[in-house]
Amino acid sequence: MNVAFCAAAAVTLVTTALAITRANAVHALLYFVVSLLGMAVIFFALGAPFAAALEVIVYAGAIVVLFLFVVMMLSLDRAAALRERSWMARSVWVLPAVFVALLGGALARAVFATAGGAVAPQVITPQAVGLRLFTTDLGAVELASMLLLASLVGAFHLGRK
Amino acid sequence: MIAWQLPAALAAALFLLGLLGLLARRSLVFVLMSIEIMVNATGLLFITAGMRWGNPDGQVMLIFVLNLAGAELALGLILILRLRARLTTLDGDAATLLRDT
Numbered sequence: 148m149n150v151a152f153c154a155a156a157a158v159t160l161v162t163t164a165l166a167i168t169r170a171n172a173v174h175a176l177l178y179f180v181v182s183l184l185g186m187a188v189i190f191f192a193l194g195a196p197f198a199a200a201l202e203v204i205v206y207a208g209a210i211v212v213l214f215l216f217v218v219m220m221l222s223l224d225r226a227a228a229l230r231e232r233s234w235m236a237r238s239v240w241v242l243p244a245v246f247v248a249l250l251g252g253a254l255a256r257a258v259f260a261t262a263g264g265a266v267a268p269q270v271i272t273p274q275a276v277g278l279r280l281f282t283t284d285l286g287a288v289e290l291a292s293m294l295l296l297a298s299l300v301g302a303f304h305l306g307r308k
Numbered sequence: 309m310i311a312w313q314l315p316a317a318l319a320a321a322l323f324l325l326g327l328l329g330l331l332a333r334r335s336l337v338f339v340l341m342s343i344e345i346m347v348n349a350t351g352l353l354f355i356t357a358g359m360r361w362g363n364p365d366g367q368v369m370l371i372f373v374l375n376l377a378g379a380e381l382a383l384g385l386i387l388i389l390r391l392r393a394r395l396t397t398l399d400g401d402a403a404t405l406l407r408d409t
Contacts, residue, residue, distance in 0.1 A: 149309070149310055152310050152314070152315070156314070156315075156318050159318070159322065160318070160321060160322070160325075163322055163325050163326075163345055164325055166329075166341065166345070167325060167326070167328065167329030167332075167333065167338065167341075167342060167345070172335070172337045172338070172341075175338065175341060176341065179341060179344070179345070182345075183348065186348060186351075186352060189315065189318070189352065190352075190355055192310070193310065193315060193355060193356065193359045194359055195355050195358070195359060195366065195367050195370075197367055198351075198355050198366075198367045198370045201370065201371065201374060202351075202370075202374075205374050205378070206348065206374060206377070209378070210344070210374075210377060210378055210381055211344075213381065213382070213385065214340075214341070214344075214381065214385065217385045217388070217389065218337055220389070221337070221388075221389075221392055221398070223398075227398070231335055234333070234334045234335065234399075235332075235333070239332050240328075240332045242331075243327075243328050243331035243332045244328060244332075246331070247324045247327055247328045247331070250324060250327070251320065251321070251324045254320040254324070255317065255320070258313050258316050258317050258320060259313055259317070261313075263311055263312075263313065264311070264312055264360065265309040265310060265311055265312065266309070266310045266311075266312050266315070266356070266359045266360055267359060267360065267361065267362035268309060269362055271358070271359070271362070271363075271364050271366075271367060275364040276364045276367045276368060276371075278364075279364045279365065279368050280368050280371065284368055287368075287372060291371075291372055291375045294375065294376065294379050295375065295378070295379055297379070298378075298379035298380075298382050298383055299382075301382075301383050301386075302382045302383055302386045305383070305386045305387065305390060306386050306389070306390075
C-alpha cells in the first residue's frame with residue numbers, strides 16, 4: 148500500500164506542476180486529469196474506496212470534462228498559446244515563488260512538528276459513509292442542494308443572451 | 309502503514325502549487341484551474357484526517373467539497389465565457405470596467 152501511495156503521490160505532484168506551467172490550456176487540463184487519477188489512487192491506498200470512485204467519476208469525469216468543453220468553446224489558437232507564453236516570463240514567477248516557499252516552510256513545520264501516528268489501516272465502506280451522510284449530516288445535504296440550485300440559477304442567468 | 313504526515317504534506321504541496329499558479333498566471337482559464345487544484349488539495353486533507361481517526365466524516369466532507377467545486381466551476385466558467393465575449397481576451401487584468409453596459 149505504501150508503494151502505491153508513494154508512486155501515486157509522485158505522479159500527482161509532477162503532473163500538477165506540469166499543469167500550472169503549460170501554455171496550452173488543453174494540455175494543462177489533460178495533465179490535471181492525470182493528477183486527479185493519481186489522487187484517486189491515493190484515496191484508495193488510504194482506505195477510502197468511495198472517495199476514490201467519486202474523485203474519478205465526479206471530478207475527473209464531470210467537472211474537468213466540463214472545463215475542457217468550455218476551453219474548446221473558447222477556440223484558443225496558436226496565437227493565444229504564444230501570448231500565453233509571453234505572460235509566463237521567468238521574472239513573473241519569482242515573487243509568487245518566494246511567498247509560496249515561505250508559506251510552505253511554515254506548513255511543513257506545522258505538519259512535521261506534530262506527533263506521528265499512522266493512518267488507521269482499515270477501509271471505510273461506502274455503507275458507513277452513506278449512513279453518516281443521510282442520518283446525522285442530513286441538514287448539510289439540504290444545504291448542498293440549495294448551493295447547487297443557486298449555482299444553476301446563477302449560471303442560467305449569466306449565460307442568457 | 310502510512311504515516312499521516314505524508315498525505316498531509318502532499319496536500320500542502322498541492323495547495324501551494326495551486327497557489328503559485330493562481331498568483332503567477334494571468335489567463336483566467338489557468339486561474340480557475342489553479343483554484344480547482346487548491347480545492348482538490350483540501351479534499352485530500354479531509355480524507356487524510358478522516359482516515360487518521362478511522363471515521364467516515366472525511367469522505368462525507370469530500371462529497372461536500374466536490375459539490376462546492378462543481379458549483380464554483382460552473383459560475384467561474386460562465387463568467388469566463390461572458391468576459392471573453394465582451395473583451396475578446398482571457399487576460400484577467402483587462403477586466404477593469406466595473407460598470408453597467
